[in-house]
Amino acid sequence: MTKRLQGRHALVTGSTSNIGRAIAEAFAAEGAFVVVSGRDQDRGEATVAAIREQGGRAVFAPADLDGTPEASRALAATAAALAGGRIDVLVNNAGIFPPTTTATTDAATFDRVYAVNVKAPYFLTQAVVPGMLAAGGGAVVNLGSWVARLGIASSALYASTKGAVETLTRAWAAEFGPQGVRVNAVSPGVIRPPSLDPGAPQAGAALMQGTPAGAAGHPSAIAAAAVYLASDEAVFVHGTVLDVDGGRTGVAVTAA
Structure with a gap:
């Protein structure tokens, strides 16, 4: 059986834990050569080791994507060199979610969140x-x-950055799609850490009440969607934001 990403070279940012790691592992399992990237050397090397133990191919490229063009360009150059000169798939996953409200957000926090969540993927895509x-x-x-499309009271800053990313997805699809580069996005719902026992209390689980899923999801669900969007199966998919959120944004379950 042909693996869906066989022969592809992929760069996955923020891929040393949780959703990013799940994406990196899923890409490798589908045949991609994966450049794992993040700030933590130990976690990065552990992710690479786990991929190799399963027969996959991966290397680690440390990076602190602080929003400067220089940081993004440096990672792009390093990743391409490690991957034999080219990157076929870019996954802009790295991001931060500080515990702050509008009233408590200072200018430094605002700038930091936009730098990591918006400027870094912008300049990395540019590179x-x-x-x-x-x-x-x-x-x-x-x-x-x-949260970019269903407002909650505690995440205005983060939600606005993800709204920007989803808008960039559509704009980039228009800009690059006619030239052969497809751009899409995955919109995760509440996702639990992969190491957490499914029966254990889950942070944010209350936010999934009233949804078809009724519980937080596993990172592997997001990884599966990313594999699809990166593969030739999605050749006719451009500018789509694929909701993988247990029905949170589109469905309200009510008692009969």
Whole structure:
């Protein structure tokens, strides 16, 4: 059976834990050579080791994506060199979610969240996509969030950055799609850490009450969606934000 990402070279940011790690592992299982990236060297090497133990191919590229063009360009260059000169799939996953409200957000926090969540993927896409265009095609998968479209009281700053990412997804699809680079996004719902016992109390679980799923999801669900969007199965998919949120944004379950 042909693996869906066989022969592809992928860069996954923020892939040393949780959703990012699940995406990196799923890509490798589907045949991709994966450049795992993040700030933590130990977690990065552990992710690479886990992929290799399963027969996959991966390397680690440390990076602190602080929103500067220089940091994004440096990672793009390093990743391409480690991957034999090209990146076919870029997953913009890295992001931060500080516990802050509008009333308690200072300017430094505001700038930091926008730098990591919006500027970093913007400049990384700017650095990586030209290589894809030169090679004749590629795919970009962004990570949005359900809170970009369903307002909750405690995440205005974070939600606004994910709204920006989802808007960039559509704009980039229009800009790059005609030249062979597909751009789409996955919008996760409440996701539990993969190591957490399914029966244990889950942070944010109350936010999934009244949904078809009724509970937080596993990172593997997001990874499966990212594999699909990166693969040729999604060849006719451009500018889509794929909700993988247990029905949180689209469905209200009420008692009969």
